[in-house]
Amino acid sequence: GAVVSQHPSWVICKSGTSVKIECRSLDFQATTMFWYRQFPKQSLMLMATSNEGSKATYEQGVEKDKFLINHASLTLSTLTVTSAHPEDSSFYICSASSGGGRAQYFGPGTRLLVL
Amino acid sequence: GDSVTQMEGPVTLSEEAFLTINCTYTATGYPSLFWYVQYPGEGLQLLLKATKADDKGSNKGFEATYRKETTSFHLEKGSVQVSDSAVYFCALSDGGYGQNFVFGPGTRLSVLP
Numbered sequence: 001g002a003v004v005s006q007h008p009s010w011v012i013c014k015s016g017t018s019v020k021i022e023c024r025s026l027d028f029q030a031t032t033m034f035w036y037r038q039f040p041k042q043s044l045m046l047m048a049t050s051n052e053g054s055k056a057t058y059e060q061g062v063e064k065d066k067f068l069i070n071h072a073s074l075t076l077s078t079l080t081v082t083s084a085h086p087e088d089s090s091f092y093i094c095s096a097s098s099g100g101g102r103a104q105y106f107g108p109g110t111r112l113l114v115l
Numbered sequence: 116g117d118s119v120t121q122m123e124g125p126v127t128l129s130e131e132a133f134l135t136i137n138c139t140y141t142a143t144g145y146p147s148l149f150w151y152v153q154y155p156g157e158g159l160q161l162l163l164k165a166t167k168a169d170d171k172g173s174n175k176g177f178e179a180t181y182r183k184e185t186t187s188f189h190l191e192k193g194s195v196q197v198s199d200s201a202v203y204f205c206a207l208s209d210g211g212y213g214q215n216f217v218f219g220p221g222t223r224l225s226v227l228p
Contacts, residue, residue: 044218106159
């Protein structure tokens with residue numbers, strides 16, 4: 001149990017286009033989902049926290065108009081990288097929790113390359 | 116702010132060797148400490164955790180002890196297997212289990228038969 005999937009697993013896009021990444025909790029209801037970003041050989045950095053039906057809370061320095069997060073249901077959150085640029089190339093990982101400080105379960109990550 | 120430092124990889128060991136992956140942290144409060152493991156192509160999985168000083172987390176033969184005096188949470192295993200090959204992340208949380216994680220950069224372990 002407690003499986004989280006991400007789609008796509010990797011994506012290549014042209015500069016200026018938008019890319020949507022999906023995060024799904026497959027066998028539990030995720031009231032809270034987290035989005036992380038990981039640069040090569042660096043830590044996972046929390047980008048934002050989203051609660052189902054509410055606006056996401058972004059970490060300091062993360063552009064909310066650049067990284068649009070939607071958590072419209074208890075099993076799906078999406079991260080849209082708008083007008084992507086090469087510096088947005090990174091590994092994006094989501095996690096999901098049933099809330100109340102319970103465990104986070106992580107997805108396998110999505111590798112984004114912007115040309 | 117809070118931070119986690121762990122030893123650079125990759126670490127390459129022979130099967131049945133002893134494993135230590137060092138992890139140290141800086142935090143203003145009393146964080147909970149975690150080790151996560153990421154197998155190829157999979158998500159991060161919680162390996163073990165400790166919530167207060169001197170607690171020892173253990174799972175699947177891995178152990179780590181929360182050392183407040185040295186701000187460390189080193190991961191150890193007495194005899195590694197090929198199936199232990201993965202990336203290991205040390206992490207802390209200042210909000211209890213599951214909130215406000217700060218991760219280390221990860222250490223890749225390769226175990227050779």
